[in-house]
Amino acid sequence: MQIKKKFLGGIFCSLSALLMAVEPQAAGDGQPAPQLRIVTSFYPVYIATLNVAKDIPGVQVVNLTKPFTGCLHDYQLVPDDLKTLANADVFIINGAGMESFLEKAVREIPQLKTIDAGKNIALIKDKNGANPHVWLSVTLAMKQVQNITAGLIERDPAHASLYQHNCDDYVHKLEVLRSRMKAELKQLKSREIVTFHEAFPYFAQEFDFKIVAVVERDPGSEPSAREMVETVQLIKKHKARAIFIEPQYPDKSAHAIAHETGASVCLLDPAVTGPMTENAYLQIMEKNLAALVKTLKD
Template sequence: MLVRVSVWVRRGLALAALASIAGFPASGLAGPLRVVTSFYPMYVHTLNVAGGVEGVTVENLTEPIAGCLHDFQLTTVHMRRLSDADVLVVNGGGMENFIGKAVAQRPKLKIVEASRGIRFLKNEAGHHHGHDHDHDHGNGDLNEHVWVSPELAIQQVWNIAKGLAAIDPERGDAYRANARAYADKLEALRKRMATELRPLSGKRVITFHEAFPYFAREFGLEVAAVVQREPGTEPSPRELARTIDLVKSSKVVAVFAEPQYPASGAQAIRRETGVEFGVLDPVVTGPEAPEKARDAYLEAMEKNLAALTRIVRTRSE
């Protein structure tokens, strides 16, 4: 286990080292710039910062159906996209460990790390039911899902704008102006969410993948348990039984499934306990066409807000 962790840490460091050279002097020629993003939320952020800026193309490395990149494998198609790119925008925190090797082979590729300066939370994956089993989740136990918090998403947008402006100073003003406009929209939504979700402060919820700790922290929710499982699989009967016990024995207000994962486990919990059920979207999938993808984060967060305010209303009835 230790050996595996150290490999991940090393790769993480290699990526960080590359990120640190992102600001070296650009040519100043403002030629075409090919920006590739590691996965969907970085694609959406980067489209808002650089999409439509003359001479800049933004492409997502991985398919928008891929979801989170845990256990993702690069194919030759992905390798080609990477090798054509000038800049790679990554989330950081271990999410892109799978890219480390491919990036190391391309020393000229500049990396913009969206989570730069953001303090990562540790995964608390072991906290179903109070017994703390401490398993390794392949990323050195940091939780990478920072973009799911609107507040941190705003920071990521600014990091992307600053990173691109350092690499491509000629277009720096355009990146910053776009980031400002997008950050304003995110901030308006964030404020509204904070106000409308206040009644849920301190309330306990259950989720099905550890994508929500930053979101929960921002809005004062408590994630009572994360029903752990591999993407695309159902929780085991034992896991379900334990979660049902937890819902019955503690004040859990809702169980949330994610659109990227089957909901039958969460629905089984609802049937057994009568707890509220909803869908929360960590915005790892969505439309790829730029004109649709651009607002995908805002729209998904609106839906998340609606799912949560429905719980607020049910509880106040």
């Protein structure tokens, strides 16, 4: 009889462990499990989604990648990522090729539902393909917010009015930001800038800047000696006053070029890392505005 009890107890424990592994977990601190679990691919998509889904009961937003990951260039999924995606009701991506791992994710988790924040956005293309850094245009950031909203309303129609209210509120804040940036930046006579990598074409297009050179086409890839010489020549030719580096990456190459040209080295943040708070994108872009005005004003 004692053996039978132990045997049944062992089966119960095994079943309990199995159920815990497959059932959604409670949110913690006595909170019920979310009714809609949204997973975002990386930082700018997370911030946009956080604004659309804020204060909506039963909706949880989590980010797939670590806050310090930055752009998803060559990002490789790890087992914990697949576990997170397997528990997602919807996965929101930047699109435009940023999530190079998406094909693998869908293959591993065929039931994964996605919302493409970059849907129907006209992309800037060059010999390397489409540029995915669309959120650095404030106008296109608004479009991404609207795409996210439409996708969540389709997925969760019971909360349609709340999603739409949040969307309208955040888009208004973005409109105010865009107007202020355009008003201040149009006063700058110097329009030629040098950027650290290919993150800022949409920003330059929106605010009428000309990117005359790029230090590193891909972050972490040191330019060759020939590329360094060409960049120095371009900076001197266009009389660019500053090289804008990014806080997420080493700046050795930029400082070497600045030494040869006399250009200043300043920060321009691509908004791929930062505080995990609703106003983070607005604050980062305000800092970018201040940096440009300080560096390029006469």
